[in-house]
Amino acid sequence: MALDRIEKILEKYFEAQTSIAEEKELKDYFNSPDVAQHLEQYKPMFVYAVQAKQEQFTATIPLKTNKRKSVVWLSVAASVAVLLGVGLFTFNHYNQPEQENLGTINDPEIAFRETQKALAMISESVNKGIGSMGYLNEYEQSKNKIFKK
Amino acid sequence: MNQNEFMQLVNPFKDKLFRVAKRLLVSTEEAEDATQEVLVKLWNRNESLDEYKSVEAVAMTMTKNYCLDQLKSKRAGNMKIVHNNFTDREASLQQKVEDSDTWSWVERIMNDLPEQQKLIVQMRDIEEMEFEEMSKVLEMNEQAIRTALSRARKSIREKMIKTHHYGIG
Incomplete structure (x- = not known):
């Protein structure tokens, strides 16, 4: 790869004027075995940038919350239904005989x-x-x- | 959306979120907690996810905000910061000699950058995001991002050249 091209891109790089493609070019150059000696000092920056992207998220994601929520709501609904049923039954049971007694x-x-x-x-x-x-x-x-x- | 679909949606960028969180929080455990927190929050928004143009950008913004909040509350409850900086520098000098030929001290140099510059370098140089995406996540205009990025890259270079010379001399 032409050395002056790399030097030119590098200059633009520090002014933050490079495109993603140009930055990839720099990464490729500095991760290759033959880097010009006067550019050697920049090598760690680009080697690190490539290495740092390898790190992965390995922890598990606890996604149970949603299901648990719906179970809670289901049980709330069920207990309300049972309470209403029992309540209505006893209400009718105690009120009816008095009306018939007339x-x-x-x-x-x-x-x-x-x-x-x-x-x-x-x-x-x-x-x-x-x-x-x-x-x-x-x-x-x-x-x-x-x-x- | 069921769990499998959600995992498929999240898989391409969950590592990215983790790396951004780690860049800001430094500790791996805290970064894992932050990533979990963000993904669970995202899962709870399940129904409204379709409305977003880019779930990744939303997740990235959430991660950024979560980590910055985390750092803020840590700082509020911890007054040892000045002292920490002092001891940190001493340790890193010692380690610079030990691993001057590995990339791990680039990481240490990055840890000394201000948070905003850390984020910008992480997103651009490591995650290779376009400026347009970054400006959405960071809520900054492109020119401001370029300026901060240039400043960050130059200060990394400066510190690196310094250590490089130490290595030779």
Whole structure:
């Protein structure tokens, strides 16, 4: 290889103006056995650059995280489903009997009496309420005295 | 994407990430931890990976940021830096004599460069990346990268010539 070409590229190299191809040329030259003596001093730089690229990453990559995550979510979903199921079941189980207990009366006479009793109870409490409405009449009268139409 | 597909995607550049991490963190163990961390983070982004134009560039940026953070937090918790520099230089002088004809002291010279220059030399001279790629990862323009690269190469040359002369004299 022409020596002055190498010298020229080397000069450009230190100004960071070389292309990847030119840098490869330098690496090839300096990694060959016959380097001109006055350029010998640059040899280690280029020998090292080639050697340093040989180093490899040998450790394993722990990639289990993603799977573990989905298992966690699955178990969370499963336990929520079980809890909901049990909860709904017990809720229905304890609430239903009370509603059925209301029952029905088959004998019409007893039914009539029971209805009367119930209605009487309602009218009694309604009358109690109306009783206190009597006071309002007093207000009405005094209002009419003051604001005569 | 399943694990096999992910490994196939990552395989071509995982060594590169490791070497960049090692350039910055120096220790092999720490570089391995950093690479693992970055790859796991990448795996967790699994679904969105297709959106990136270059997964490699993303991974490289993540590695760079992770390592720089790592160094920053180490420095915050460790005040012995000045002293370390001092002892380091003494040790390397001794070792320079021992292995003056091997390339391992080029590595030591590189360890003395500022972090940004280390990254740039690693990416360009060792990984042979184009300036365009580098400017994406480093978030710098090409001209600034060239300037820093030229400076780094010259300071490596300077130190190397010095040791070369020591070797002769």
